[in-house]
Amino acid sequence: MPGPGPRDHAGGPECDDVDRALLAAGRGDQDAFARFYDATSAHVFSLALEIVHGREACEDLALESYVEAWRTAPTFDRAHCSAMTWLTMHVLRQTPVRLALNAARTARDENPD
Numbered sequence: 001m002p003g004p005g006p007r008d009h010a011g012g013p014e015c016d017d018v019d020r021a022l023l024a025a026g027r028g029d030q031d032a033f034a035r036f037y038d039a040t041s042a043h044v045f046s047l048a049l050e051i052v053h054g055r056e057a058c059e060d061l062a063l064e065s066y067v068e069a070w071r072t073a074p075t076f077d078r079a080h081c082s083a084m085t086w087l088t089m090h091v092l093r094q095t096p097v098r099l100a101l102n103a104a105r106t107a108r109d110e111n112p113d
Contacts, residue, residue, distance in 0.1 A: 026073035
């Protein structure tokens with residue numbers, strides 16, 4: 001019996017629904033993007049909270065990630081990765097910017113010249 005395929009780790013049949021929602025969002029379907037958001041937001045917020053520590057920064061990182069996801073949804077190719085993996089990469093790409101902004105905000109708050 002063959003082992004799991006390269007995408008079997010992504011969550012099974014429900015991941016196909018997420019993939020389809022992102023593909024439709026890539027064609028401009030706002031309702032599909034809302035379904036994509038509903039299916040993925042818990043994961044994104046959990047990941048963001050682990051990265052930036054703090055609810056406001058977490059919400060900012062998640063928002064920036066979803067804005068970028070909407071903007072680049074037409075580039076999603078499920079042959080390369082699942083929608084969840086694709087979105088996780090977007091969160092991770094937004095992280096350095098968010099961390100730099102948080103550091104600047106902290107420095108400004110600690111030294112209000």
